[in-house]
Amino acid sequence: MTHFSFKKWNTLLGWFSFLIALTTYSLTVEPTVSFWDAGEYILTSSKLQVGHPPGAPLFQMFGAFFSMFALEPSQIGLVMNLMSAVASAFTILFMFWSISLLLKKIITLNGEFTPSKQVAVLGSALVGSLAFTFTDSFWFNAVETEVYAMATLIMSVLFYLGLRWEQDMDKPRGNKWLILIAFIIGLSFGVHFMGLLTIPAIGLIYYFKNYKTVTVKNFIVANVVSVAILLFIFKLLLPNALKIFSAFEIFFVNSIGMPFNSGTIIAGLVLIAAFYFGIKYTRDKNYTHLNTAILCLMFIFIGFSSWLMLPIRANANVVINENDPSDARELLAYYNLEQYPETHLFYGPLFTDQYSGLDENEPYVDDKPNYEKDYETGKYVIINDWKNAKQNYNHEHASIL
Template sequence: MQNSYASYRIWNLVFGWSVFAIALFTFGSTVEPTASFWDAGEYISTSAKLQVGHPPGAPFFQMMGAFFALFASGPEKIALMVNYMSVFSSAFTILFLFWTLTLLLKKLPFFKTLDSIPDHIGFFGSAAVGSLSFCFSDSFWFNAVETEVYAMATLILSILFWLGLKWEEEMNTSRGDRWLLMIAFVIGLSFGVHFMGLLTIPALGMIYYFKNYKKITLKGFIYANLISTAILLIIFKLLLPSTLAFFGKAEVFFVNTMGLPFNSGTIIAALIIIGLFYFGLKFSQKRNLVNLNTGILAILFVFLGFSSWIMIPIRANANTVINENSPSDARLLLAYYNLEQYPETKLFYGPMFSDVYAGQDPDRPYIDDKPK
C-alpha cells in the first residue's frame, strides 16, 4: 500500500470520525438530564434567553446555547438540550486532538515507512488511544456532560493548536498566512467563551520559533517565550481593553461635550476604527508591505471574533431578568471585562488561600467590606 496523501487522508478521516463517534456516544449517554447545582444553572438560564451572566461573560457560548435550546421539546427539556452543547463540544475536542496527534506523528521517521494495513492501523490506532485516553479522563468527562464553559473552551484550545500545526506545514508558502488569520479569528472567538483560549499563544510561538530557526539556543528559546507572552498580554490587557476604553471615552465626549444623542459616540468610534483598518490595509497593499498587511488582517480577525461581545450591551439594554452588572454601555462593558466586581487578584504576592482573617466585627463578620 503506497503511503500517499490520499491514503493518509482517508485513514485520518475514518479513524478521526470514529473516535468522535465514540466520544459522542459516551458523553451523550451520560449527559446531565437537568441543571447542575453550580454555575451550570446560570449558564443554562442566560443561554436559553440570551441574558447577561456573571463577568466576564460568555456571549458566544450563550448564543450557541440558545441554538441548542431551540431543539427542546418543552421548557423542561431546555437544560438537557443546552447540556448537549457541551457533549458535542467535547466530542469535537477529541476529534481535533486525534488530528493533532496524527500531525505530530507524521514528523516521526516511522511515517515514511508505512506500507501495509497493519502499519496504518498501528499508526492511527496510537493516535486514537491517545485521544480516547483524554476522552475518558475524569475532569474532562465531568465537564463534557453539563453546561460549563470549560467544554467549549477546551474545544477552542484543541482547534487552535491543530490550526497551529496546519500553519506550520504551510508557514513559508504563499497561502500559509490563511492559517494565521484563522488562528486570529478563533482567538477572538475565545473571548466569547473563556479567556483560557489565549494560553495557546505561547505554544504557537514555539511552533513558529522551531520552524524558522534551525539553530536552537537557550537564549533564543527564552526570547521566543517572552515575545509570545508579550503578544498574549498585548491582546488580553492592551488591545481589547483599550478599544473598549476608546469607545467609552468617545461616548462621554460626544454626548456630554458635543451634545449629541446617546450612543452617537459609540457609532463614531466604530466608524473611526473601521476607517483605520481600511486605510491601513490599502496602504500596506499599495506599498507591498506583506508583513504589515498580514498583521493588520490578524488584528482585524481578532476583532471579528471578539464581536460576539456586542451581544452583552444589546441584551443589557433590553433589561433581561438576569442582568448582572448591567453593562449597557462601553464604560460599563470595560468594567465587566476587567472583572472589577471581584477582589484584586495578586499573582506573585498577597494573601495565601489558607489565610484566616482576624479583627472582623463579632456581630456582623460578613458585611460587604474588606477585612478590618
C-alpha cells in the same frame, strides 16, 4: 498495504473517535441542572440574558440555538448539557488530527513514511484521543452546561490550526491559517479566556519551524515573545479598545451634547476606517508582514464582536442583567471584572501575620468612577464616591508574585 491511503483513514478514524466520544457523553449526560454555574448558564443562554462577568456571549448564542430543540421547557437543561457533549466530541476529533500531524512530522524527519509507519501513527492517534476522552476532568465538563467544554474545543482547534500553519508557513498563502487563528482567538473571548493559553504553544511551533539551531538564549526569547503576545491581546489590545470606546462615548455625550451611544458608533466607524486604510496602504506598498499583522488584528476584533450581544441584551432590560453592561463604560467594567476584589498579577502585597496596615504616605487612592446614564440631563453622571475610596496596601510589605 500498497493501496493504503493515510489521508482517507486519518479522516475516517478521526470521525470514528468523534462518534465514540459523542456516544459516551450523550449516554452519560446530566439529565438536568448541576449545582454550580450551570444553572445560570442554562437560563441566560436559553433566553439570551446577561450572566456574571466576564461573560460568555458566544457560548450563550450557541446555547440559545441548542435550546430551540427542546420539546418542552423541562428539557432545556438536558439539551444545553448535550451542547457540551457535542463540543467535547469535536475536541476529541481535533485532538486526533493534531496527534497524527505531530507523529507524522516526527516520523518523516527520520526516513520514509512507509505504510506500516502510517498504521502506527493512526493507531497512536486513536489511542491517545480516546484515552483523553475518558479522563475524569474532561468527561466531567463534557456532560454539563459549563464554558469549559467549549473552551477546550477552542484550544484544540487553535493548536490544530497552528500545526496546519506550520505545514504551509513557507507557501505564498500559508498565512491564511494565521489569520484564521486570529479569528478563533477573537471568538474565544466569547466563551472563556483560557483559549488564549494556546498562544504560547503556537509561538513555539513558529520558533521550532524557523530556528533550526536551538539555544538556551533563543529558546528563552521565544517563550518571552509568545507570552508577550498573549498579554498584549488579553491585557492591552481589547481592554484599551474598550477604553477608547468608553472615552469616545463619554466625550461625545457629555462634552458635545450628542445622544447616548453616539460616541460608541463614532469610535466604531473610526476603527473600521483605520483598518481599511491600514490594509489598503500596506497592500499598495507591498508590506506583506505588516499587512498580515493588521489582518490578524482585524479578525481578532471580528471574533470579539460577539460581545456586542451583551449591551444589546442589557438594553433590552432582560430579567437577568448582571452589572447592566448597557453602554461602553459599563462594558469595560464588565470586561475588567470590576465587581470583584482587585488581583495583582505580577507585583502585590504580602498578607503575612505581621502585615495589617495601609501605606503610610498614601493610605487611600482613587477608585474607578462609575458612570450611569441620566436621562433627564442626557449625560453620563458619576454615581459612586470614588475619590480616595480604595485602600492602598503597605508597599514595604510587597513583592513580585
